[in-house]
Amino acid sequence: MDISAPKSAPAIARPRNALALCLALAAPGAALAQDAGAERAAAAPVLALMQRSTDAPQTAQKLLTAEGARPLDTREARLELVVDTTTSQIWNPGTSRYDTVELRSYKSPGTDPAIPFVAPTVVTAPGETVRVALKNDLEPEPDCAQPSLNTPHCFNSTNLHSHGLWVSPTGNSDNVLLTLRPGVAFEYEYNLPADHPAGTFWYHPHLHGSTALQVSSGMAGALLVRGQRLPSPTRNGDLDTLLRDASAEQPMPERLLMFQQVAYACRNGEGKIKTAADGRWICDPGDVGQIDNYEDQFGFGTWQKSGRYTSVNGVVLPTFSGLQAGRLERWRLLHAGVRDTVNLQLRELRSRASSPVGLAGDALETWVGKNCTGEVLSQFEVAADGLTHGQIIEKRENVLQPGYRSDVLVAFPRPGRYCVIDAAAPASASVTQAAEDRQLLGIAEVSGFAEQIGTRALIARQLGASAQRNMPADVQQRVLADLDNGLRLSAFVPHRDIPKDEVNGQQSLFFNITDDDQYQVDGNSYAPTQARDLVLGRTEEWTLTSKRGGHPFHIHVNPFQVVAIYDPKGNDVSQSGEASDPQYANLRGTWKDTLFVKQGYNVVIRTRYERYIGEYVLHCHILDHEDRGMMQNVRMLVPDGKGGGIPANAHH
Structure with a gap:
């Protein structure tokens, strides 16, 4: 599979009759038109076409034995991704017509030509090695130097982040400190351990300075880890083995809904964004919308001002x-x-x-x-x-x-x-x-027909039937008892709870935006020569706060468990229901890798540092905040805390 093949012509989206959808909604009692439903369905993003070692035995590695060389199933999958510009169309409900857009995109074999900016969905499993051959075919930027590190810059340079995967952050694995300039090809290698959780993850670019502009352009794709491990008395299993349909013979029907906010704009002869009388962004026939400027396409209130719509799997409405x-x-x-x-x-x-x-x-x-x-x-x-x-x-x-x-x-x-x-x-x-x-x-x-059972009762009935059919005898009664006790899933949680007596260290972190527009973690804007040192094998409790604004905290590699979330009055809202705070309702004890930190709140989490050493990052996942400096390097050291390799002050 050759990722250096010549570029193909830009794909132009086929027309989609969004107006027919709206007219059907307006007709009293009318059903949606069949053609509109078919053409504007929220179809799942295409699956990535991946070459697996088991698909092509002749390419598998060889195991040398006394009898000679025999094929060895290496459990590897390979995907091609080419970063390039694509031309397509996005429906604009505000003007009742399609806007032509040119966006930075991931192109891959099988990419939907109608929605080329939606990346394919990668499907893998615990124990598999995923190789992503990434090639940057964006236009060269000979003058991409920036006034300062934390000024967005070099929009055609990139790299790749596997968000949420529990893999190494170094070398050619989930290394977001790499820079791939235009014309560079590089193969990432994600070695998912055999005990990796099954679940919903994703991938996107993560080069400091260009992350927000590229993700806003649509450069993002789902990464699904599917599992077949049944629980046992000594090991938890994958939830996939319980989520079966009513007959428990097939997986439960599922839908992937990827929400994106593509903030494209069309400009006049003076380079200003074209707007309607009410301030909404508009594109005239013949214009091409782009995402090319941080100053007027990102920032507080910009999305609401634009009048753009959140798309679902690349489709608006x-x-x-x-x-x-x-x-x-x-x-x-x-x-x-x-x-x-x-x-x-x-x-x-x-x-x-x-x-x-x-x-x-x-x-x-x-x-x-x-x-x-x-x-x-x-x-x-x-x-x-x-x-x-x-x-x-x-x-x-x-x-x-x-x-x-x-x-x-x-x-x-x-x-x-x-x-x-x-x-x-x-x-x-x-x-x-x-x-x-x-x-x-x-x-x-x-x-279909009306169902006379509530969803909670339906879940209990269906999952109970699945447990009776699919769960091993030595854990079946435990799973059934859990479901009867408030729909508990304790046999499927991927990580052990972290009790207080396991904690042997403390960390604190605060986000801030200063009056002079500096985006900071712990009082400092991002500097690659500075890092927070952590020690492999420790278990620590973190307290997260924000002095100004709300910020989604994300840390790479190791997920965390929510302990408590205190509002400014000292109430733990992670134990309360939605009536108190839907943002944090019932979060206590859950595991996450990204968590919103409100201004004035104290968010307490615990995490174990397991398996992987190296340097990676934590940051605010409002990505233009990250590009402007709200990020910090993390160095995971070997257990004595001394063998860190290259010191932080020598990095880069």
């Missing part, structure tokens, strides 16, 4: 088809955007709904309030950030911050049409520190 009333599904939710909160809600749409075409801001919120009037459906979260919960968490509001993943079980109670909405996030839950508008994300079309 899609339909979600194939849903059946009373059928349980697993939805893998991935916030692959840069900065704005998504507060996912599901509500039944009233039968005689007007069209939302052209609405934004207060007008759109009025439309949602008038037409999305059904009771909010519960989402039952089984995992966050790819890590299975000890107990299923019921959510009516699913607040997703950039970098978050949420695996939820959903069931629609009766046939009809349902609103999939980004509900108005309150100021305290929003990365913008301001209340956000409600926005329609799409329409779910549900067929």
